[in-house]
Amino acid sequence: MNRRATPQPLDVRPVTDAELADWTRAVNTGFLRPPTVPDRMLADRRVAFAGSRVSGAFDGGRCVATFRSFDQELTAVGGAAVPADGISNVTVAPTHRRRGLLTRLMADDLAAAKERGDVVATLIAAEYRIYGRYGFGPATTMTEWSIDVPRAGLDPRWAGPLDGGRIDFADGEEIRRLGPQLHERLRRERAGVIDRNEHWWAARTGRLWLYGDAWVEPFFVVYRSADGVVEGMASYRTDEKWSDAKQPLNTAAVNWLTAVTPAAERALWHYLCSIDWIATVRTGWRAPDDLLPLHLPDPRAASITTQADWLWVRVLDVVRALEARTYAASGVSVLEVVDRAGLAGGRFLLDATPDGASCAPTTRDADLTLDVADLATLWLGDETVGRLVSLGRVREERAGAAREADALLRTSGRPWCPDMF
Numbered sequence: 001m002n003r004r005a006t007p008q009p010l011d012v013r014p015v016t017d018a019e020l021a022d023w024t025r026a027v028n029t030g031f032l033r034p035p036t037v038p039d040r041m042l043a044d045r046r047v048a049f050a051g052s053r054v055s056g057a058f059d060g061g062r063c064v065a066t067f068r069s070f071d072q073e074l075t076a077v078g079g080a081a082v083p084a085d086g087i088s089n090v091t092v093a094p095t096h097r098r099r100g101l102l103t104r105l106m107a108d109d110l111a112a113a114k115e116r117g118d119v120v121a122t123l124i125a126a127e128y129r130i131y132g133r134y135g136f137g138p139a140t141t142m143t144e145w146s147i148d149v150p151r152a153g154l155d156p157r158w159a160g161p162l163d164g165g166r167i168d169f170a171d172g173e174e175i176r177r178l179g180p181q182l183h184e185r186l187r188r189e190r191a192g193v194i195d196r197n198e199h200w201w202a203a204r205t206g207r208l209w210l211y212g213d214a215w216v217e218p219f220f221v222v223y224r225s226a227d228g229v230v231e232g233m234a235s236y237r238t239d240e241k242w243s244d245a246k247q248p249l250n251t252a253a254v255n256w257l258t259a260v261t262p263a264a265e266r267a268l269w270h271y272l273c274s275i276d277w278i279a280t281v282r283t284g285w286r287a288p289d290d291l292l293p294l295h296l297p298d299p300r301a302a303s304i305t306t307q308a309d310w311l312w313v314r315v316l317d318v319v320r321a322l323e324a325r326t327y328a329a330s331g332v333s334v335l336e337v338v339d340r341a342g343l344a345g346g347r348f349l350l351d352a353t354p355d356g357a358s359c360a361p362t363t364r365d366a367d368l369t370l371d372v373a374d375l376a377t378l379w380l381g382d383e384t385v386g387r388l389v390s391l392g393r394v395r396e397e398r399a400g401a402a403r404e405a406d407a408l409l410r411t412s413g414r415p416w417c418p419d420m421f
């Protein structure tokens, strides 16, 4: 008789230290990477994941689903950081897909994050259609440009900043020493930026091997102002490519570039676009309103290679999320927030002024009805209420309410999350 065995219930739970190798093989399998986990990478992951909440699903002792979350800080509009539940390493083995494993892991993690008091959860989505069902909305956009250096029109004889500032090469040790302070300055100013812990700097300077192939040292440069203050930094790698006619066709690919003053930003891009042999600069993950193209005498030399949703946010606490950000004007808006998961929904009165805001549950009539995922999309300022009304995603309960809400939520720049996690 041809009878199928009754499936055993899957064991969904936190992963023990001894199971980390099996868990990491499962992550690699889910991400279509060679499953082998080199000993050094495993040891380094153990260090980097020490504070993480690592969980998985097991079938007959084998790891078939993975999930990791960790404490993160996300900068809201205006510069205040909110506690976030950063989510990463989400995989379900192709042999166990579409049985609700991700849904179980996500529900457990979001409930725990809410319980801990996190204001939002965050992730970078592999595919657009996975996470909306769990209340996440796309909250920042990433743009990458490719710069055709000979067409850009920057002075090729440039020999460094003319404002008294200077650019110097740095080694990994210097980047680990100087980088964290620079990033702290960036994240006090820019909505969407997340914190970088010591493991982030260790992994980007060869101290920890967490992902991908073995370490290849990039170039690091630091910009200092005339009075010696570090205001910018970049990491980039280059290839070796020459045409048959012996013309250099090399590319400089930026891993990350941080600048906290206009002078630093101008100088670092000019530097990258005037390195001998470099014909193309790939900018890495920038904000869609990055000034870069306009730094070039011919902005058309910068063509967009990628533009896509980047950081996804899930609001867990509407009151704290709305009170954490700043507002462009004074006004009141009553929001009916719909949350199918029952974590954050309700009707809230936002009373905003440029000097501060309060938000509280209310029984007043709603001005706008929206899903918790759309609230996340609006929260960092990368979208407008008016556009979401046109898309049929936000319902205007009172004529003019969308325009009034946009006047409050409007921001002068778009949010930017420079990091993948």
Ligand SMILES: CC(=O)SCCNC(=O)CCNC(=O)[C@H](O)C(C)(C)COP(=O)(O)OP(=O)(O)OC[C@H]1O[C@@H](n2cnc3c(N)ncnc32)[C@H](O)[C@@H]1OP(=O)(O)O
Binding pocket: 030, 031, 087, 088, 089, 090, 091, 092, 093, 096, 097, 098, 099, 100, 101, 102, 103, 104, 123, 124, 125, 126, 127, 129, 130, 133
């Ligand atoms: C933050 C990050 O780490 S992003 C990385 C995400 N991981 C990947 O993309 C790796 C490859 N994919 C996978 O590992 C898995 O397919 C996952 C993790 C995306 C989904 O896991 P599953 O356990 O199959 O999801 P689950 O069964 O809980 O699905 C729940 C619902 O989401 C839907 N869904 C799941 N994955 C997708 C997808 N990629 N696209 C569209 N819908 C999806 C399912 O169809 C299901 O819908 P239904 O309830 O209407 O039937």
